[in-house]
Amino acid sequence: MPTQTTDRSALQGDCGRCFGLCCVALPFARSADFALDKPGGTPCPNLGEGYRCGIHARLRESGFVGCTVYDCFGAGQRVSQETFGGKAGGRLMFDVFPVVRRLHELLWYLTEALDLPAARPVHGELRRARERTEELVRLGAEELVALDLSGHHDDVSALLLRASELVRGGRGKDRRGADLMGARLRGADLRGASLRGALLIAADLSGADLRGADLIGADLRDTDLTDADLTGAFFLTQPQVNAARGNGGTRLPGSVGRPVHWAAGG
Template identity: 90%
Template sequence: MPEQTTDQGALRGDCGSCFGLCCVALPFARSADFAIDKPGGTPCPNLGEGYRCGIHARLRESGFVGCAVYDCFGAGQRVSQGTFGGRARGRLMFDVFPVVRRLHELLWYLTEALDLPAARPVHGELRRALERTEELAGLGAEELVALDVSGHHAEVSALLSRVSELVRGGRGKDRRGADLMGARLQGADLRGATLRGALLIAADLCRADLRGADLIGADLRDADLSDADLTGALFLTQPQVNAARGSAGTRLPGSVRRPVHWAAGG
């Protein structure tokens, strides 16, 4: 297995080491995901002392599903403790946070890709991309704000597309970017399918076979994954799983955790 410079375990949010950046820096609008409107840079009214959420244990029932779903991929603690050395710095910190969050998401994908034997022909390129992404995430605050993160994202995305093709070997349906909102896909054979950026909001994927499917950027909000098989699914993230519904019979890749709310029937 190739040597890796990043561990996916470090790419998970650690709220205890963060200044509540997602609760302050990010905006949200009243919707099915959030109970209120909040502009970026303004603390959420539920944020209490010590940058702790006052309703963390009951976010879903309080109308803050979006908060329960969210994960910063470890960007919060990096910006708080690394970029700003453990000192809260207001607006500049808020501007840096989403940039580092985007870079950390790329680190998640690149680390996963380096663990795929079928992607060995591009492991060298993947290592260089990972090292470059790590280097960018470690820049100073002013440099991060000025960074062309979209350009870097496009380069890495192209490389990850090649990884997907190598792993899937040309198998599976091409449904990238497809509008499958509310689609009835019970028991569907989606092995090795490309579902990049597909809209699967509230789709019925009960008992669907998603083994080896490429799910990068797929919107799985309220999708029903009960008894579905996602073994070996590519580029599946914790926020995607958190946003979906599932059951004890749902099979997941080892890189993501089974959400607690699934045990409660969804």
């Protein structure tokens, strides 16, 4: 299980050191998650001076639920302060941002895998993969935009799968890629399960036992995690938790925080 000994603070968003890239670079489509349409490269009308959101404290009630779910894995400040040296870079910066976000997400998983004692047989390969990913992040803006990440992504994914299999040790159900949308799994025993890429939108996992489960890529939008136990669950990210529903009784691994909106029942 994760011991949380490796620092991942650089892989967490720091809006104070970012040029509001998620509010400018990314497109919004009017939906239950966003109150309006916004093309990529156009600032959100709620973005104010100093690249600060003018409705940050009331995003959900204002129809911007998607903003409370999103996390850039620290790509925003990396691009703003390092790739572009603290100077706004226009369209090129907007194109670089999603590339670095993808690389930072890989760094998140690789770093967590190195905190899994049972994955020790592949720690050497994990370190090399992390070093290579860091090398890619440090490329110049033009090189990042031209980067073909598919091969590197596939290599990392295969390595993370090997780490997962070592950690799970053949225990738990294999529900990789399963369509569990709206499934009634209240109180289910999912200890050590592989839920990699599983579709769990609006599923009822209240009171479920997810200790030691692999949740990489699982779609947890509107998933009910009320009183569920995710102690030791791994490859779980903050955006996944933010997209789910939970309460004070939901037990989370130390790598993620409890969303503020859970206290309000949202």
